[in-house]
Each structure stands twice: as structure tokens, then as C-alpha cells.
Amino acid sequence: MKRRLKAFPLFLLPVVIFLASLCVGRYPVSLPKVIEILINGISGNIEPSNDLFRNIIWEIRMPRAFLGGLVGGALGVSGASLQGLFKNPLVSPGILGVSSGAGFGAAVAILLFGATAVVYPFALGFGILAVFLSYLIGRTYHTAPAIMLVLGGVIVSSIFTALISFAKYVADPYEELPSIVFWMMGSLANAGYHDILTAGPIIIAGSLGLYLIRWRINVLSMGDKEARTLGIDTRIAKGVIVTGATLATAGAVCVSGTIGWVGLIIPHIGRMLVGNDNRILIPVSFSLGACFLMLVDAMSRLITGSEIPLGILTSLIGGPFFIYLLKKTKARGW
Numbered sequence: 226m227k228r229r230l231k232a233f234p235l236f237l238l239p240v241v242i243f244l245a246s247l248c249v250g251r252y253p254v255s256l257p258k259v260i261e262i263l264i265n266g267i268s269g270n271i272e273p274s275n276d277l278f279r280n281i282i283w284e285i286r287m288p289r290a291f292l293g294g295l296v297g298g299a300l301g302v303s304g305a306s307l308q309g310l311f312k313n314p315l316v317s318p319g320i321l322g323v324s325s326g327a328g329f330g331a332a333v334a335i336l337l338f339g340a341t342a343v344v345y346p347f348a349l350g351f352g353i354l355a356v357f358l359s360y361l362i363g364r365t366y367h368t369a370p371a372i373m374l375v376l377g378g379v380i381v382s383s384i385f386t387a388l389i390s391f392a393k394y395v396a397d398p399y400e401e402l403p404s405i406v407f408w409m410m411g412s413l414a415n416a417g418y419h420d421i422l423t424a425g426p427i428i429i430a431g432s433l434g435l436y437l438i439r440w441r442i443n444v445l446s447m448g449d450k451e452a453r454t455l456g457i458d459t460r461i462a463k464g465v466i467v468t469g470a471t472l473a474t475a476g477a478v479c480v481s482g483t484i485g486w487v488g489l490i491i492p493h494i495g496r497m498l499v500g501n502d503n504r505i506l507i508p509v510s511f512s513l514g515a516c517f518l519m520l521v522d523a524m525s526r527l528i529t530g531s532e533i534p535l536g537i538l539t540s541l542i543g544g545p546f547f548i549y550l551l552k553k554t555k556a557r558g559w
Contacts, residue, residue: 235513236512238513243294245523247259249527250286293416293515295424296477296484299477300491301488301517303435304492304514309446316375319483323352324352326355327478327479327483328348330350334348335405336392336401348475348479352471356471362380407534408482411485412525412536428476439504442503445457482535491510518535
């Protein structure tokens with residue numbers, strides 16, 4: 226009960242970060258002005274279309290902040306679920322190859338069609354395909370133990386990474402190659418409402434599936450024998466967890482590009498705050514992931530005039546912070 230009460234403010238924190246992210250940028254907007262613009266827009270009292278602040282909030286920062294929250298939350302909840310499933314603190318959402326598969330799909334779409342909306346379905350499709358191939362490799366011995374799934378993910382990631390390098394090699398160095406490289410760095414610079422409509426349902430479906438099955442992750446983390454003793458079909462439960470994490474991660478990556486470290490460090494922060502109980506950790510990881518990526522995106526707008534890709538900032542923040550976590554926790558709890 227104490228942990229749930231402790232976690233309650235963490236569920237309200239994304240709202241605070243969301244409002245703060247609407248205020249910062251090249252053109253700062255005060256919080257009262259932001260709230261006024263939001264209330265006027267929701268109530269239908271639309272101001273003139275040439276109002277600079279209204280356009281900045283509704284057309285640029287609103288979809289960007291909302292999409293950042295969805296992407297960060299998806300990566301956080303996927304990382305927490307897979308770490309609990311594989312009983313490994315070093316597991317990230319890309320462990321089964323979804324990130325490298327999505328990257329190759331985006332590279333193929335850029336080579337064939339340019340940097341258009343076609344990139345989204347290609348990235349999503351190849352991301353899901355990569356996880357499916359990892360599962361097939363894991364079924365080599367007519368079973369899919371955790372270690373075989375991880376090995377399958379490593380193999381598939383390596384293959385798709387090589388294919389991405391080949392795509393860069395054959396890409397036009399003046400138009401296609403910069404688009405591929407920029408996409409691989411991860412960014413929300415071009416976020417719009419169409420991105421939310423594209424990725425939102427997929428992310429919500431995957432995250433909701435993980436939320437509904439969160440208590441089973443507790444049981445699976447005890448071991449397959451213990452889970453079967455308690456009447457849980459481990460094959461179906463693992464399939465649901467992997468499917469939910471794949472949908473959430475693929476939906477996030479297809480609109481934001483490859484953003485590392487979020488799904489690795491956010492679950493650890495959640496465990497430091499609320500413990501290992503996945504019934505609480507899963508929603509807390511979504512909340513913290515949303516806050517983290519919205520904050521990093523705000524930083525990318527403030528540090529320089531030309532925005533820094535999010536993948537660079539998350540790595541610069543995540544690496545040293547993970548060292549701090551290792552020193553702080555001494556790997557306790559695993």
C-alpha cells in the first residue's frame with residue numbers, strides 16, 4: 226500500500242512535464258499563456274490563425290510533446306517487461322532485433338521512396354519481422370527458452386545491422402544517406418498529429434497488453450517451473466509479453482527512429498523508487514519513460530539552435546547514469 230501511495234505522484238508527473246515542455250523552446254511561452262491557449266482551444270474559442278503563440282503550441286509543441294510521451298512510455302514499459310521476463314537487468318526493448326529491423330525498413334523506404342510517410346509502415350513491418358525471425362531461431366529445438374530468444378535476437382540484430390550498413394553504402398551521399406543517418410539518430414523534430422495517429426494505437430495496444438498481464442511477469446520471473454505449478458501457461462504468457470513489447474517498441478521506433486538507453490535505465494529507476502513488483506513497476510515505467518523523453522526533447526531544443534538528435538542525448542545521459550545505478554544498487558535485487 227505504501228508503495229502504491231509513493232507511486233501516485235509519479236503518475237501525475239508526466240502532466241507537469243508535458244506543460245513545461247510546451248513552455249520551452251526557441252520562443253519561450255509563459256505557463257499562464259500556455260494554459261490560456263489550451264483552454265481556448267479545447268473550449269472552441271479559437272484565436273486568429275496568425276497568432277504566433279497559438280501556432281507554436283498547437284501545431285508544433287503539442288504533437289511533439291505528446292508523441293515524446295508516448296514513445297518514452299512505450300520504451301520504458303517494454304524494457305521493464307522484457308527485463309522481468311528474461312530475468313536480466315541488461316535487457317532493453319531492442320534485444321529481439323526490433324530496433325535494427327525497423328532501422329533497415331526505414332533505410333529501404335528512404336532508398337525507394339525518399340523520406341516520406343512510407344517510412345513508417347516499412348519500419349513497423351520490418352521491426353515486427355525481426356522479432357518473428359528471432360522467435361523462429363529460438364524455436365530451433367522446438368521450444369523457446371529465454372536464452373534462445375536472446376540469442377536469436379542477437380543474430381537477427383547483427384544481420385539487420387549489416388544490411389543497414391549496406392543500405393548506407395549504396396545510398397546517394399547527398400540526399401538519401403543523410404536522411405538514413407538522421408533517422409537512425411532518433412528525433413521528434415518533424416512530429417505531427419499524423420504521427421500520433423499512426424503510432425498511437427499500436428503503442429497503446431502493446432502497452433495496454435503489458436499492463437493487463439503485469440502480474441504474470443512477477444510469476445514468470447520466479448522461473449518456468451514455479452509458473453506452471455501456479456497454473457500459468459508459460460508459452461502463452463511469454464508470447465503475450467513479447468508481442469506487447471514488440472508492438473509498443475515497433476510503434477515507437479517507426480516514428481521516432483532509434484533512441485537508445487530509455488528502455489534500459491528507466492526500469493532501473495522505477496525499481497529504485499517502487500521496488501520489483503511489476504504490478505506497480507510497469508505503469509511507473511511508462512510514466513517515467515514519458516517524462517524522461519519529454520525532458521530530453523526539451524533539452525535538445527534548448528542546448529543549441531539546431532536541435533541535437535535524441536539518440537545522442539539519451540546515450541550521453543544514460544551511460545553515466547547507468548554507472549551511477551550500478552554503484553548505487555551494487556546489482557542488488559537481481
